[in-house]
Amino acid sequence: MPKAILFDHDGTLVDSEPSHLALWNEVLEPLGVTLPEPLYKDLYAGMPTPANAVDIAERFGLDVAPAELAERKAEATRAFLAARPFPLMPGTREVLDRLQAAGLRLAVVTGAARDATRASLAAHGLLDRFETIVTADDVAFSKPAPDCYLLAARQLGVSPAECVAIEDSEHGLQAAADADVPCVVKPTPMSAHHDFARATVRVDDLHAAAAWILARAAA
The missing domain is CATH 1.10.150 (DNA polymerase; domain 1)
Known part of the structure; x- marks a missing residue:
């Protein structure tokens, strides 16, 4: 679960x-x-x-x-x-609401820089939605190395197996999989051709990712 x-x-x-x-x-x-x-x-x-x-x-x-x-x-x-901020992916706010309402804890794990990530989230009023934000500045080796996912799990006080990652690229999937974190992959037009063979599940959008996660949280 x-x-x-x-x-x-x-x-x-x-x-x-x-x-x-x-x-x-x-x-x-x-x-x-x-x-x-x-x-x-x-x-x-x-x-x-x-x-x-x-x-x-x-x-x-x-x-x-x-x-x-x-x-x-x-x-x-x-x-x-x-x-200007980067635009949110469709369904971002609604999915965060659904997952938090189910009692799930939220974090960001990114290969981007800390200042850019925080500025992006702050522009949409989302900084306080996440208990921890792990960026490339927080680890010696960023994605596709697993360090960022392992650090996020430690900061949350949970095991990697008790987490689910949501990623859009092969490099991010590799980081999650090598950390033994189950990974839901939601490709974009930029990454649809990547190799996602190691994904736990592949979905079309964030709503489908949330539905898959919530079904397992309720099991």
């Missing part, structure tokens, strides 16, 4: 991946590089910015240190969020 629901942020709670692709291209344009959408979908959707920066710098032979490239992307994201 699940006790805690661990939500990914980008692509799960908020529809941010198209914006992240646009922000990467904003950062890369002065360097003479355009990141094609198919490449972003294959390699970068759902991955932390520092890891993406390492691959992009190497792949395109950029004369910029990956750490500097990651900081430029982080700054672009901060500027974006200062002007």
Whole structure:
């Protein structure tokens, strides 16, 4: 029986991946590089910015240190969020209401930076809905490593088996599965082609994810 629901942020709670692709291209344009959408979908959707920066710098032979490239992307994201929030995924508020009404504890587990995640959630008035928020800044190794999920379970005082993760990407699924956290996968157009063979269940939207979780909580 699940006790805690661990939500990914980008692509799960908020529809941010198209914006992240646009922000990467904003950062890369002065360097003479355009990141094609198919490449972003294959390699970068759902991955932390520092890891993406390492691959992009190497792949395109950029004369910029990956750490500097990651900081430029982080700054672009901060500027974006200062002007507007990422839109919520359909059903986000209703699903949070349903899960909390059932007595389930909620957390966010993301490969994004702490400041961007908190700004995104605060813009929608959702910060106080989550008991803990684990970001890439809180672990030595972010997604697809399992560290973030293991830390969230420890902070909540529950075992990984007593949690359910909700993810949208193969990289996030790998992190949850390697932490022995059952994982509901809700793909987006950016991740629909990912390998989700390790998912506990695959659903079409957050409402279906909540229905699956609540059925098990009531069992």
